[in-house]
Amino acid sequence: MGDDSWLVVGLGNPGPGYAGNRHNVGQMVLAELARRMSASFTSHKANARVAEGRLAPGRPKLILAAPNTFMNVSGGPVANLLRFYSLEPSRLIVVHDELDLPFDTLRLKATGGHGGHNGLRDIIAATGSNDFVRVRVGIGRPPGRQDPADYVLRDFGSTERAVLPTLLADAADAVELVASAGLTAAQQKFHAPA
Template identity: 40%
Template sequence: MINSSANMKLIVGLGNPGQEYDHTRHNLGFVFVDKLRDELSFPEFKLEKKFAAEISEGAAHEKKLLLVKPQTFMNLSGEAIQKIMAFYKLSPADLLIIHDDIDIPVGKYKIATDSSSAGHNGVQNIIDQLGTQTFQRLRIGIGETKEDDVPVCRLGVHDFVLGRITPDEQTRITAIEKAILEAIEQLI
């Protein structure tokens, strides 16, 4: 593993470990960090037990990058992230979190810095573990919309986020895939 924190960026995709969570809305962070790894031709993810995370590392855009998929459950993601940040002596400015967001319609995304968790328990755990919300987030929409373009979900939130991505949702997510990857690279 890379040992120097100089000019390093930590890019974390949020999700739940285990095949039963593959293709769920809540695992879009994992999906996009996998896509970024492919785009950057980084090595396969390796489980780093001391961090409770899978990590792929390399260099791009004149920076060392650690791509991370915490192997804790979503709501404990901050534990793995805090361990990695402490080990590499990284600051919140070095962190980018990629996650699903029910308040954003499917097919859209937003970039946020220094914002609350808005009810996302994985993000809240990161804020709690780091003691700050001053890190970058790329929020990928999973919300359904009404006529006035206001996100809404018909199921309970828990069941909705752990539900499988529908073919229509996948089409809309795929349509913004390139834009999301470009946005991530701009944030590096």
């Protein structure tokens, strides 16, 4: 695989019953990137759906991947895809939901722990590395005493859905900028106060 390729994994749960859940925001961002590339997802032997393409001529190649597994066991498909495409974890971008960020907020980081996110925990365990970029999409904390596990498995509310297309577009822009200009450039743009 060329030096300009990136594996972009959107975390979520498989099946239409989970498609609108807050936990699936990573896969929603993948759908936006695939739309921009006019690429379609196909089944891959690594137990994932994959779409490949470039956003423009001369831009880095993006390999978009949605594991067919549940979020908490995403590591196997991610490790298999890295091997299949001969990519190091440093060429991996994981897009995921983040309870500890307010809704409609993005944060990007490289390396670090899993922060309690079971999808990240499994990827770190399966790849043996925490040296990958994370695009953290804020979904906010549950209201009142609602269990966080229930909250992430619920669809976005109507107020959130009105803003969601902009959030997904911003997250897709962040992935593009990481791949084309590097993490620091993307952080400078997306971490700046509005």
